[in-house]
Amino acid sequence: MKKLSVLDKIIFVCNSLAATGLLLSYLLAFIPPKSFPLLSVLSLGVPVLILINILFLAYWLIKFKRQFLLSLIVLLIGYNYVFSLFQFSETINTSEEELSIMSYNVRMYNQYDWTDEEHIPEKIVSFIQENDPDVLLTQEHTVDVTNLKEIYPYHFVHRKNKNSEFGMAIFSKYPMLNKGSLDFPHDGNNNAIFADLKIKNDTLRIFNVHFQSLNVKPEIKDLKDEDSKKLVGRIGQGFSMQQEQAETLKKKVDSTTYKTIISGDFNNTAFSYIYEYLKGSEYTDAFLQAGAGFGKSFQLSYFPLRIDFMLIDKSLQINSYSSFNKELSDHYPIMTRIKI
Incomplete structure (x- = not known):
């Protein structure tokens, strides 16, 4: 010194x-x-x-x-x-038979005109068809605004209650042996659903999650206008609600005897309690295993934010991971391929 x-x-x-x-x-x-x-x-x-x-x-x-x-x-x-x-290099494995899973917060298919771009539902469906995932998980899914039910023979679309603005959905090319909803106790639309998929001679349970939003406007000008004490208090309350939701999900996950995948919009980062709590030692973050770059999954102009995740049962081989720079929602879709 x-x-x-x-x-x-x-x-x-x-x-x-x-x-x-x-x-x-x-x-x-x-x-x-x-x-x-x-x-x-x-x-x-x-x-x-x-x-x-x-x-x-x-x-x-x-x-x-x-x-x-x-x-x-x-x-x-x-x-x-x-x-x-940040991941410095992408890892790509190949296998003759793969299962591709896409997670996408579709922001109600632009129901409230957050963008002036036209035909958002059709463009989202076109993007999905182009990438052709075997399993599609959507958050903030508004019922019956797309033809996804015609594309996927098996589907589970659920809203927590009749007053919910949006819900969750799982679309699959594989039969669903069982499906259900956790119906988080908090008011609002956030929730988790699951489906047991029959894949060859095995059964795979997939959870689609959407944890409590922190209700933070991402633009810098909006953050400057926000009362700092109220902002911090609201975020802290949101974290507490996320913890309760993650604990509800973990109980269901721990009672599952099938190989399991947890995916969706966590509304939090890889440095958070809920991420570490759910990943534990039993799951692999697909981005850390096979992704590259920042893995940005949320539209934030000043920082590459990753809040959408795919946690894969460690008994499953991850072949690839992708985050698509597709500005049809405030989230970017993510997709992983695993060996079956």
Whole structure:
């Protein structure tokens, strides 16, 4: 520190704060939000803290200063978090028989005209047909606005109650032996549904989930206009509701004897409690296994946000993972292929 200029000393103090913040944030994925709702809000800043520490690391390396060790050590401690943010190379396996699964939050097929682009339902269906997934999971699905039931012989479309604006859907080329809904107890449309698919001589249970929204307007101008205390409080409450929903889902998952896939819109990041809680040691994040880049799944102009996931039973081989830059909703569709 003595040999540093005044400017570099100030920079190192900022570096120390960012490194400490990142180190503490590693723990947030293991702290139930209901215990410390406001603290859990900090998990949303993990991607930014990672990038800031990478910039500090690069700065000190360029200047040939040993202060680079601070951010390097903190990043190495949380290397799993770093790779949750970005994958450097795509892994593609092939097998003669594959099952392709697509998850897509379709934003009610533009029912409320969030975009001026015309014929959104037809374009979404055209995109789905073009990629031809064997199983399609949709969130914010409005009933009967598409012909997907004509494309897929087996389907389960469900709304929690008659007043729900939208629901969830599972479409399949394979027979459904059983299907059901968890009907989360909270008010609103968020929910999880499942279907048991007969695939050759095996049965696979697929959960389609849509956890509680944090109700954050993503544009910077909207965030500036928002009252900060109300915003943080609302996000903390949303995290607590997500925890309760994830616990409801986990009970159902743990009672399942079939190989299982959990997929859908988590409305949270890979640094969150609910992600770590559901993934545990039994599931593989398909993006981490076979994806590339940031795996962006939500339209956010200033940051590549991944909030849609496919957690695959570790007994299943993941052949590929894709995130499609298709701006027909506020979410991008994701798809994985597994060996059957």
